[in-house]
Amino acid sequence: MTEQPLISLKGVFRHYPSGDDYTTVLKHIDLTIHRGEMVAIIGASGSGKSTLMNILGCLDRPSEGQYLISGRETSELEPDELAELRREHFGFIFQRYHLLAELDAVGNVEIPAIYAGQNREKRRSKAQAILQRLGMGDRTHHRPSQLSGGQQQRVSIARALINDADVILADEPTGALDSRSGEEVLDILGELNREGRTIIIVTHDRNVAARAGRIIEIRDGEIIADTATDVASQADASGGALTRKQGKAGLFSGLRDRFGEAFAMALRSMNAHRMRTFLTMLGIIIGTASVICVVALGEGSRQHILDQISDLGTNTLEIYPGHGFGDLKAAQITTLTVDDARELGKLPYIMAATPTASTASTVRVGDKEVGAQVRGVGQQYFLTRNSKLTEGRFFDQSSVDSLAQDAVIDTNARKTLFPNVSGSVIGKIFLLPKMPVRVIGVIKSEERGMGSDQSLSVFLPYTTVQTRMTGSQTLESIILRVRDNTDPAQAEKMVTAFLKQRHGEPDFFIFNTDSFHKTVEATTQALAILIASIAGISLFVGGIGVMNIMLVAVSERINEIGVRMAVGARQSDILQQFLIEAVLVCLLGGLVGVLIAGGFGLLFSEFNTSFHLIYSPMSIVIAIACSSLIGIGFGFFPARNASKLDPVVALARD
Ligand code: ADP
Ligand code: MG
Numbered sequence: 001m002t003e004q005p006l007i008s009l010k011g012v013f014r015h016y017p018s019g020d021d022y023t024t025v026l027k028h029i030d031l032t033i034h035r036g037e038m039v040a041i042i043g044a045s046g047s048g049k050s051t052l053m054n055i056l057g058c059l060d061r062p063s064e065g066q067y068l069i070s071g072r073e074t075s076e077l078e079p080d081e082l083a084e085l086r087r088e089h090f091g092f093i094f095q096r097y098h099l100l101a102e103l104d105a106v107g108n109v110e111i112p113a114i115y116a117g118q119n120r121e122k123r124r125s126k127a128q129a130i131l132q133r134l135g136m137g138d139r140t141h142h143r144p145s146q147l148s149g150g151q152q153q154r155v156s157i158a159r160a161l162i163n164d165a166d167v168i169l170a171d172e173p174t175g176a177l178d179s180r181s182g183e184e185v186l187d188i189l190g191e192l193n194r195e196g197r198t199i200i201i202v203t204h205d206r207n208v209a210a211r212a213g214r215i216i217e218i219r220d221g222e223i224i225a226d227t228a229t230d231v232a233s234q235a236d237a238s239g240g241a242l243t244r245k246q247g248k249a250g251l252f253s254g255l256r257d258r259f260g261e262a263f264a265m266a267l268r269s270m271n272a273h274r275m276r277t278f279l280t281m282l283g284i285i286i287g288t289a290s291v292i293c294v295v296a297l298g299e300g301s302r303q304h305i306l307d308q309i310s311d312l313g314t315n316t317l318e319i320y321p322g323h324g325f326g327d328l329k330a331a332q333i334t335t336l337t338v339d340d341a342r343e344l345g346k347l348p349y350i351m352a353a354t355p356t357a358s359t360a361s362t363v364r365v366g367d368k369e370v371g372a373q374v375r376g377v378g379q380q381y382f383l384t385r386n387s388k389l390t391e392g393r394f395f396d397q398s399s400v401d402s403l404a405q406d407a408v409i410d411t412n413a414r415k416t417l418f419p420n421v422s423g424s425v426i427g428k429i430f431l432l433p434k435m436p437v438r439v440i441g442v443i444k445s446e447e448r449g450m451g452s453d454q455s456l457s458v459f460l461p462y463t464t465v466q467t468r469m470t471g472s473q474t475l476e477s478i479i480l481r482v483r484d485n486t487d488p489a490q491a492e493k494m495v496t497a498f499l500k501q502r503h504g505e506p507d508f509f510i511f512n513t514d515s516f517h518k519t520v521e522a523t524t525q526a527l528a529i530l531i532a533s534i535a536g537i538s539l540f541v542g543g544i545g546v547m548n549i550m551l552v553a554v555s556e557r558i559n560e561i562g563v564r565m566a567v568g569a570r571q572s573d574i575l576q577q578f579l580i581e582a583v584l585v586c587l588l589g590g591l592v593g594v595l596i597a598g599g600f601g602l603l604f605s606e607f608n609t610s611f612h613l614i615y616s617p618m619s620i621v622i623a624i625a626c627s628s629l630i631g632i633g634f635g636f637f638p639a640r641n642a643s644k645l646d647p648v649v650a651l652a653r654d
Contacts, residue, residue, distance in 0.1 A: 004071050005032045006033060006035045006070055006166070006167070006198060006242075007031070007033040007068075007069060007167070007198075008032045008066075008068045009030060009032075009055075009062075009065065009066070009067050009068075010030055010065055010066040010067075010068070011028055011029075011030060011064065011065035012026055012030075012031075012064065012065035012066070012067060013026055013027060013029075013062060013063050013065055014026035014048070014051050014052075014055065014062055014063050015063045015064075024221060025048045025051045025221050026048050026051055026052060026062070026221045027220070027221040027222050028065075029052065029221075029222075029223060030223070031223065031226075033198065033200065034198075035166070035196075036193075036196055036197075036198055037198055037199075037213060038189075038190070038198075038199045038212045038213045039198075039199070039200045039201070039212055039213075039214045039215075039216060040201045040202075040203060040208065040210075040211070040212035040214070040216070041053070041200065041201070041202045041216045042202075042203055042204065042205075042206065042209040042215055042216070042217050043204065043218035043219055044204060045204055047218050048218055048221040049171070049202040049204075049218055050171055051221075052202075053169055053202045054648045055067060056169060056200060057086065057090050057092055057169045058074060058085050058086055058090065059086070059092075059565075059566055059646065059647040059651070060646055060647075060648040061074070061646070062075070069085065069089075069242070070242045079570075079571060080572075083565065083568050083569060083570050084568065084570075086565075086567065086647075087115055087116055087568020087569075088163055088165075088568070089166045089167060090160075090165055090166075090167050090169060091112075091157075091159070091160025091161055091163070091165030091167070091168045092160055092168075092169050092171075092566055092567065093153065093156050093157055093160055093168065093169070093170035093171070093173045094156065094171055094651075095172035095173065095175040095176055096176060097149075097153055097155070097156045097176075098156065098559075098563045098566070098651065099144040099152055099155055099156060099563075100144075100563060101144055101272070102143075102271075102272030102273070103143070103268070104140065105131055105140050105142055105143075105144075105147070105158075106124065106127045106140045106141065107268075108156075108159055109127040109130065109155060109158040109159045110123045110124065110126075110162060111564065111567050111569075112159060112162050112163045112568050113127070113162045113163060115564075115567070115568045115569050115570070115573055116568065117254035117257060117258060118163075119253075126162060127140075127158065127162060128140055130158040130161050130162060131154075134154040134158055135184075136154050148181070149181060150177050150180075150181025150184060150185065153173060153177060153181070154185070154188070157173075157185070157188055157189075161192070163568070166197065166242055167197070167198045167199075168189065168192060168198070168200070170189060170199070170200070170201045170202065171202045172202055172203055172204070173185050173186075173189070173201065174205070174208060186208060186211050189211075199212075214226070214227050215227045216228075258576075262573065262576045262577045262580055263580055266577055266580040266581040269577075270581060270584065270585065276549065276556075277585060279549045280546055280549040280550060280553065280585050280589070280631065281585055281588060281589035282545065282589075283542045283543070283545030283546035283589070283627070283631075284542060284585070284586055284589030284593060284627040285589050285590075285592050285596065286538070286541075286542045286593070287538055287539050287541070287542020287545075287546070287593065287623060287626070288542070288589065288590050288593025288597070288620075288623040288627055289592075289593040289594070289596040289597045289600070290538035290542070291535040291538050291539050291619055291622070291623035292594065292597035292619050292620055292623055293597045293600050293601075293613070294531055294535045294538060295531060295532070295535050295616050295619035296601065296613035296614055296615045296619070297531075297604075297613055298530075299528075299531075299613075300611045300612050300613045300614045301611055302524040302528060303611070304610065304611035305520060306520070306524065309513075309516065309517055309520050315481065315484065315486075315488045315491075315513070315514050316384055316385075316479055316481050316482070316513045316514075317479070317480045317482060317488065317491065317492055317495060317510050317512055317513075318479050318480075318510065318511040318513070319336065319477055319478040319495070319499070319508050320476075320509055320511065321333040321334075321474075321507060321508055322507070322508070323509055324509055325511075331474075333508075334473070334474050335503045335508075336474075336475045336477075336478060336508055337355075337475065338355050338462075338473075338475065340355075340499065340502060341353050341354060341355040341378065341475075341478045343498075343502070344478065344480055344495065344498065345480075347494070347495075347498065348483075349482060349483050349486040349491050350481070350482060350491070350495075351383070351481045351482065351483045351484075352380035352381075352383035352384045352481040353380060353384075353478060353479070353480045353481075354378035354379075354380045354384055354462075354478070354479050355376075356375060356376060356377050356378075356381065356462065356475065356478070356479060357376040357465050357470060357472075357475055357476050358373060358374065358375045358376060359374050359376075359465065359469055359470050360372070360373055360374070361374045361432055361433060362433065363413075363417065363430055363431070363432060363456070364430065365417045365418065365430045365431070370416055370417070370456065371456070372455075372456035372458050373455055373456065373457050373458070374458050374460060374465060374469065375457055375460070375465075376459075376460055376465025376466060376469075376470075377460075377462055378400060378462055379394060379395055379396050379397055379399065380481075381459065381479065382394045382443070382459075383481060384481040385446065385479075389441055389442065390411060390442045390443065390444060391424055391425065391426055391441060391442040392408070392424075392439070392440050392441035393440055393441050394408055394440075394441055395440060395459075395461055400463050403461065403463045403464045403467055403468070404464065405436065405437045405438060405460075406437070406440045406460070406461070407430075407438065407439055407440065407458050407459060408439075408441040408442070408443055408459040409425075409441075409442055409456075409457070409459070410443055410445040410446070410456065410457040410458075410459075411442060411443070411444055412445045412454065412455065412456045413456035413457060413458055414442050416456055417430055417456075425439050426439055426440060426441070426442075427439065432458075432469065433469075434468055435468055437458075437460065480495065488513075489512065489514070489515060492515075496510060535623075539622075539623060539627065542627055543626065543630040546586075546627060546630050546631045546634065547630055547634040550631060550635040550638070551634055553635070554578070554635065554638035554639050554642065555638065555653075557639075557642075558642050558650050558653045559651065559653055561574055561639070561642045562645075562648075562650030562651035562652075562653065563651065565643070565647035566647045566651060574639060574642070574643040575639060575640055575643055578635055578636060578639035579636055581635065582631050582632040582635030582636055583628070583632060585631060585635075586627060586628035586631040586632060587624075589631070590623070590627060590628060593623065593627075594624070597620075598615075600613075601613040601615070
């Protein structure tokens with residue numbers, strides 16, 4: 001016989017490691033199968049039939065010996081070349097069908113054609129036609145769970161046929177079926193053989209084996225009988241060459257199609273495993289949203305604090321009697337005087353100086369009476385505060401000297417006292433308890449400290465306040481503005497020395513707005529670091545969630561990976577699908593996280609008007625990037641490892 005056999009095994013062994021040693025499951029198998037044969041491999045359970053079958057189908061490799069397909073040595077083939085053999089030339093039928101649960105009958109049948117790069121319409125109609133022929137025409141859109149065992153086995157036969165396999169390998173195809181469905185499946189296989197296909201059936205059942213033209217009996221990994229040696233082989237005259245496959249799409253459109261299909265498969269599988277997809281996303285959503293919100297909250301409150309203190313002015317010194325705010329004896333100290341203020345104002349590094357004497361009082365306009373802070377100040381006060389006039393003018397030295405009843409009011413006071421005056425309020429009169437006062441100017445309200453920005457302020461010459469209201473010469477404070485070219489800390493030292501000398505003892509204290517600023521800024525820096533750490537922790541927790549689900553998801557799907565490889569998926573096909581899934585899940589999760597963070601910002605501004613969330617684009621990018629990298633990393637690497645497994649190992653993981 002000169003003709004080259006389709007399949008030929010020479011001295012094949014298969015060992016499995018067991019402990020330090022190994023067990024030999026196949027022992028020196030020599031076997032030749034020709035095109036067009038129908039072969040049954042029979043033997044008791046555990047005799048090595050499936051092992052042999054997996055080697056024949058290139059799902060597994062021999063440990064020793066040669067396996068030639070159409071004269072080609074398979075041990076020299078790359079994993080993708082083996083995948084091509086499985087895809088184009090072999091068709092598998094498993095005892096347990098190995099259909100993908102999330103796909104309907106047509107979807108399952110067309111998988112090998114997708115990996116072969118056949119175009120959509122063609123493979124669809126072909127899948128329909130084959131299912132029709134196998135009596136499944138009315139079940140094409142049923143999922144495996146909606147089909148009986150016999151029907152599922154027909155779907156798996158259709159899947160084996162979609163790429164016009166030369167060889168059909170059936171491992172106990174009737175093992176899980178009732179006898180009638182089993183008969184039907186065997187009838188189909190017989191018919192396929194009559195059409196010229198090579199069929200190899202593994203079975204432990206003599207009645208099944210009797211359907212085949214040739215029976216090979218195997219016991220303990222050895223062939224003990226082969227009817228082909230008794231009877232002449234009924235090999236087909238067409239020889240042992242594999243059929244050429246035509247009608248494949250071009251390389252580029254093939255790749256594009258495969259990517260499109262991988263994308264569609266990823267979407268389908270995400271949809272089929274909604275819970276798992278959702279849980280994975282949840283980790284990313286929580287991670288992203290919390291990082292963005294925490295950073296935005298922190299930045300918002302930091303800005304709020306900085307805004308509030310910026311109204312204090314940057315280089316002023318406020319001198320108070322006593323030893324600190326809240327000093328009970330401060331009221332008895334009367335050494336802080338107008339003269340001090342005047343002398344301090346003469347120092348070269350002081351730009352402006354003013355005494356202050358304040359009192360709370362009622363203010364009346366017509367029959368309206370409100371409470372206000374009446375502040376007695378010198379004319380330079382407005383310079384120390386950098387006050388902005390909105391109307392009129394400030395009072396001057398002569399107002400101070402003449403105890404003028406002229407007032408500058410702030411915009412809060414203007415709004416409350418003269419709500420109905422749309423034009424100028426200059427020249428309007430209001431009443432303090434003991435005197436009428438004329439408005440000569442309006443300034444913007446100061447925002448001093450937290451929450452006090454609603455109070456009304458009325459500024460009068462301090463002489464007027466002392467004489468006509470408090471009746472005391474004691475000052476509340478002296479406010480100095482340091483020249484811009486002088487370091488406020490230095491100025492504070494010099495002022496302290498100067499006053500100590502005048503008073504003979506340190507019976508005053510100085511509030512330096514500049515060092516206050518620095519302290520607050522340092523505090524908000526610490527706040528920012530705290531916030532960043534909290535954000536980091538959120539991201540870490542979200543990442544662990546994503547990692548866990550991804551690891552579970554991939555190990556749960558190793559069987560699916562095995563099925564896909566068995567029907568001819570390349571390693572790259574598997575990776576592509578998992579990568580697309582991971583990227584989609586992460587991007588969608590990140591997007592939802594950003595939206596939730598934005599929604600939280602809106603909700604927050606509804607209930608809190610004093611400050612807003614300030615979103616940092618950097619935090620958004622980092623949050624999405626980190627959780628996506630985690631998701632993709634933990635989705636991709638286990639999938640890559642799985643795609644490198646022998647299909648038979650992946651398939652065995654149920
Ligand atoms: P059959 O299909 O004839 O029932 P198998 O080929 O499945 O038998 O198994 C033959 C022998 O090989 C059995 O004893 C089984 O325990 C052993 N075997 C199969 N697969 C493995 C494996 N992955 N590792 C170790 N032993 C295995
Ligand atoms: Mg078996």
